[in-house]
Amino acid sequence: MSTPATTIFSPALAARFDKLVTLYPVRRSALVPMLLYSQDEVGYISDAVVEEIAVRIGITPLDVRNVLSYYSMLRTKPVGKYNVQVCTNISCMLKDGYGILDHCKQRLGIGHKEVTPDGLFSLEEVECIGACCWAPAVQINYDFYDDLTPEKMDKVLEDYRAGRGKETL
Amino acid sequence: MADVTFTVDGKKLTAPAGTLLIDACRKAGIEIPAFCYYPGLSLQAACRMCVVRLEKVPKLQTACTTPVAEGMVVTTESDEIKQSRKAILELLLGNHPLDCPVCDAGGECELQDMTFKYGAAESKYVEIKQHREEQQWSPVVFFDRPRCILCYRCVRVCGEGMDVWALGVQNRGVSSVISPNGEDHLDCEECGMCIDICPVGALTSGTYRYKTRPWEMNHVATVCTHCGDGCKTTLGVRSVDDGSEIIRGDNRDKSGMNGDFLCIKGRYAFDFTTREDRITKPLVRQPNGQLAEVSWEQALEHAGMKLREIRDTRGGSAIGVIGSTRTTNEEAYLLQKFARTVLNTNNIDHHRTADYASFAAALQGKAGRTASLRDFLTAPAILLLGNDATEQHPALAWNIRSNVRQNRARLYVANHADIKLHRQAKSFLQIPQDGYAALVQYLAGNEAGFDGTEISAAFREALRKEESLVIAFGSEFRGRDIQSLVDFGLGLPNVKFAALGDYANSRGAADMGLMPDLLPGYVPLAAAKHFGEEYPSLPSAPGLDMLQMFDAAEAGNLGALYVVGSNPVERYGIDPTALKNTFLIVQDMFMTETAAVADVIFPAANLYEKSGTVTNTYGDLQLAKKAADKAGVRTDFELIVRLADKMGADPKKLVPFGRGVRADMGQTRGAQSGEADRHAVWLAANNLEPKLSPFDPFAVFDEIQRLVPSYNVSRFELLGGQDKQTRSDLVQIELDPARRDLVLPANDTLFTSGTLGRYSRMLHSVMESRTTKPAETAAD
Numbered sequence A: 001m002s003t004p005a006t007t008i009f010s011p012a013l014a015a016r017f018d019k020l021v022t023l024y025p026v027r028r029s030a031l032v033p034m035l036l037y038s039q040d041e042v043g044y045i046s047d048a049v050v051e052e053i054a055v056r057i058g059i060t061p062l063d064v065r066n067v068l069s070y071y072s073m074l075r076t077k078p079v080g081k082y083n084v085q086v087c088t089n090i091s092c093m094l095k096d097g098y099g100i101l102d103h104c105k106q107r108l109g110i111g112h113k114e115v116t117p118d119g120l121f122s123l124e125e126v127e128c129i130g131a132c133c134w135a136p137a138v139q140i141n142y143d144f145y146d147d148l149t150p151e152k153m154d155k156v157l158e159d160y161r162a163g164r165g166k167e168t169l
Numbered sequence B: 001m002a003d004v005t006f007t008v009d010g011k012k013l014t015a016p017a018g019t020l021l022i023d024a025c026r027k028a029g030i031e032i033p034a035f036c037y038y039p040g041l042s043l044q045a046a047c048r049m050c051v052v053r054l055e056k057v058p059k060l061q062t063a064c065t066t067p068v069a070e071g072m073v074v075t076t077e078s079d080e081i082k083q084s085r086k087a088i089l090e091l092l093l094g095n096h097p098l099d100c101p102v103c104d105a106g107g108e109c110e111l112q113d114m115t116f117k118y119g120a121a122e123s124k125y126v127e128i129k130q131h132r133e134e135q136q137w138s139p140v141v142f143f144d145r146p147r148c149i150l151c152y153r154c155v156r157v158c159g160e161g162m163d164v165w166a167l168g169v170q171n172r173g174v175s176s177v178i179s180p181n182g183e184d185h186l187d188c189e190e191c192g193m194c195i196d197i198c199p200v201g202a203l204t205s206g207t208y209r210y211k212t213r214p215w216e217m218n219h220v221a222t223v224c225t226h227c228g229d230g231c232k233t234t235l236g237v238r239s240v241d242d243g244s245e246i247i248r249g250d251n252r253d254k255s256g257m258n259g260d261f262l263c264i265k266g267r268y269a270f271d272f273t274t275r276e277d278r279i280t281k282p283l284v285r286q287p288n289g290q291l292a293e294v295s296w297e298q299a300l301e302h303a304g305m306k307l308r309e310i311r312d313t314r315g316g317s318a319i320g321v322i323g324s325t326r327t328t329n330e331e332a333y334l335l336q337k338f339a340r341t342v343l344n345t346n347n348i349d350h351h352r353t354a355d356y357a358s359f360a361a362a363l364q365g366k367a368g369r370t371a372s373l374r375d376f377l378t379a380p381a382i383l384l385l386g387n388d389a390t391e392q393h394p395a396l397a398w399n400i401r402s403n404v405r406q407n408r409a410r411l412y413v414a415n416h417a418d419i420k421l422h423r424q425a426k427s428f429l430q431i432p433q434d435g436y437a438a439l440v441q442y443l444a445g446n447e448a449g450f451d452g453t454e455i456s457a458a459f460r461e462a463l464r465k466e467e468s469l470v471i472a473f474g475s476e477f478r479g480r481d482i483q484s485l486v487d488f489g490l491g492l493p494n495v496k497f498a499a500l501g502d503y504a505n506s507r508g509a510a511d512m513g514l515m516p517d518l519l520p521g522y523v524p525l526a527a528a529k530h531f532g533e534e535y536p537s538l539p540s541a542p543g544l545d546m547l548q549m550f551d552a553a554e555a556g557n558l559g560a561l562y563v564v565g566s567n568p569v570e571r572y573g574i575d576p577t578a579l580k581n582t583f584l585i586v587q588d589m590f591m592t593e594t595a596a597v598a599d600v601i602f603p604a605a606n607l608y609e610k611s612g613t614v615t616n617t618y619g620d621l622q623l624a625k626k627a628a629d630k631a632g633v634r635t636d637f638e639l640i641v642r643l644a645d646k647m648g649a650d651p652k653k654l655v656p657f658g659r660g661v662r663a664d665m666g667q668t669r670g671a672q673s674g675e676a677d678r679h680a681v682w683l684a685a686n687n688l689e690p691k692l693s694p695f696d697p698f699a700v701f702d703e704i705q706r707l708v709p710s711y712n713v714s715r716f717e718l719l720g721g722q723d724k725q726t727r728s729d730l731v732q733i734e735l736d737p738a739r740r741d742l743v744l745p746a747n748d749t750l751f752t753s754g755t756l757g758r759y760s761r762m763l764h765s766v767m768e769s770r771t772t773k774p775a776e777t778a779a780d
């Protein structure tokens, strides 16, 4: 239960974590936000992230992994620079979400949870992302694209490939 | 809390408010099924097997989380409830491998029992079962994932109970899985609690796995042979070609002071009994210097003749005797009686790991001041001075942790090291290694010699406010320091003490007089009182202690040395050549460093292969029962008697057997064998067991109870398997202030156990596979 002497996080994030663990009646309540912020900064939850978070909260690395493995939005492997998350839940499925998924697979040449060789894109099939009224929907990093057709999807991917995509994490 | 009245299945029950419904029902004999509920652990409410109907509540409720309330009306069995339980079983079995015919738990599996009771004849699931290979997590722990029903008992007992937190749950829903802290292996204390508590066969042990079917074993309740805590254990034994072997140890019935706890040693380290290099034939050194196997008759004859010759020519003072810390009280008593009355010597000692003599001296005449191991489970406050109980007294550490967790007991720890129990401590004080005496002075208000700080002042302050306290102290305390500690403690309102020594019967060895200056019950030789009459030829001068005996041997003054279940050559770093002019008789299981230089070796039985009583370090007396058997070995008891016989002594004088009791010799046997057993218990309780053989330890126990007042406990309860506290206050001694305590702590860890540990492959493989690193801090 301490602030480690050396940290793998940026000074800003480290400072944020120092504060975060003091905000709740028990320190471990900070675990899920810490995992999310770490993922945003590091790209995924590495072993080093697990270790440091455990030390910061004062729980075991096993405790961290128990929570980490529960949430499918937390990942333990690096993804591409742009993580394409295609929804195939009910509404999107009815509006051919699977078609979009297949299209992405074909265009990017990768399958579910895979990364393109250049590391630019990764693909993921996800559950409802809360954009049902504009199904089918896709989320790339933190940005939404909806009412998609294969053609629109091509355009989105092309923009990203050409460096015109939105640069949110 | 006040009692409330409620109705279960039409029966009116009362229980204190706040009691869980499941407990209240069980107490009244109404069994409510449960997988995840486990008394003493936190509530999980994961399995829904315990559902019951509460009047005026719309849905079925879990009895394991519902506290009883005034006027509550409960139904525990109905068609609706049956249907619900049956549905849960169907879900559980949906992905269960159903490999009961080979599963370790088959026959004693809670999932089997429930399926048998509620039936699950049909499964609507057609999905393919998720198969996973069995994993080995450590030499001790194996995990068969598909059998797991996710009750989380293992996770909780490891975390809350053991404070190790080595098990967790990963993933979610149907893919949830129990996982070890090392990702693919365990870094833990290897206690096996998780295996023991698993209701199914998902966690299995390296020693027992796929070895037997549960119903092929016989079960014998006895006492662990390792550390000084004296855990009660039930050994599962099975016949083999050369006797009967132990394949399992547990305390599932929670009888005894340790509840269901056993550490790795009690649970798994019995494999030394079946080692192939165990000595099973008497050995005698031949003129060519080699040891050769001979018949029992020859070996006993030879040893007896030599002992007699040396006694008669050089006198008893030329003979030394070293006893054991793992033999029964009866054997220890008999050994010193043999030494003193047949060998005519007081040269007798054992490996001392605590200064019990000074402890007895400090407490004499003070009734009710010794703490039983049980007291640590209930005392409102505990002071632990020195000792690392997690390593050296695992059951004590378990009881302390349970008490802190369940009763919010206040634990005070003072130690020179940052021991693991610090995590349960309300107050922790780190002191210099040689600072224990000064600490006691400081606690008593004498500041000189102690660097007081704010922390130590608060520690002392809080301690002095305690109205009821038990104090356990390690071998850091000896002689006068024990006296000062007791003096300090007696100044507080209500204090009990425990001296922590290391081996299964270290306390018994001291109590039974395996010492050169003290007779059984710490009666000093100088004032031998009734022993004068009992032991007619008792030499009056104190004998040589352990170290003096080896000095005498070196100087050529020790003609013979008789070593029973001890390895002093290794333990005290004795140069074996010091013994070249000494006729050495050794009773042991293995070719230890001491046995290797012996002239005669008798293969001996261990504590699991004999009956008698043992006393744990807290003075709790317990019955040890013979569980295993090994062809070729004999008990130390029998060997001592036979040796005496060969020396021409009258065994009847040594062991008071067959003395005029007219026993019922079988009239009550026959159709009513239960009647006969009850009769035997009655006979035993009234000191009327037949005792027709010179090898009956209870004949000697009679004598112990007659001559050692502190051991005069209820036999009825003792033989019924209960632990009985001996009464230190009945001891009366004046110790010579110049007396040497000669305490040499064993410094065993969780994975070592003196000589026995060296011969346990299980303990070795654990030590080789990894070193334990407990979690940094307790999770909140």
Ligand code: SF4
Binding pocket: B141, B157, B158, B159, B162, B164, B165, B166, B167, B186, B188, B189, B190, B191, B192, B193, B194, B195
């Ligand atoms: S310490 Fe190891 S053996 Fe004991 S309960 Fe925990 S995981 Fe199981």
Ligand code: SF4
Binding pocket: B147, B148, B149, B150, B151, B152, B153, B154, B155, B178, B194, B197, B198, B199, B200, B202, B203
């Ligand atoms: S391994 Fe056993 S004790 Fe642990 S959750 Fe599974 S069934 Fe329960």
Ligand code: SF4
Binding pocket: B224, B225, B226, B227, B228, B229, B230, B231, B258, B261, B262, B263, B264, B265, B266, B267, B393, B394, B395, B396
């Ligand atoms: S704590 Fe001691 S007595 Fe209990 S099982 Fe372990 S070694 Fe045996």
Ligand code: FES
Binding pocket: A087, A088, A089, A090, A091, A092, A093, A127, A128, A129, A130, A131, A132, A135, A136, A137
């Ligand atoms: S179903 Fe796709 S966004 Fe809700």
Ligand code: FES
Binding pocket: B033, B034, B035, B036, B037, B044, B045, B046, B047, B048, B049, B050, B051, B062, B063, B064, B065
């Ligand atoms: S025992 Fe009540 S839910 Fe498991």
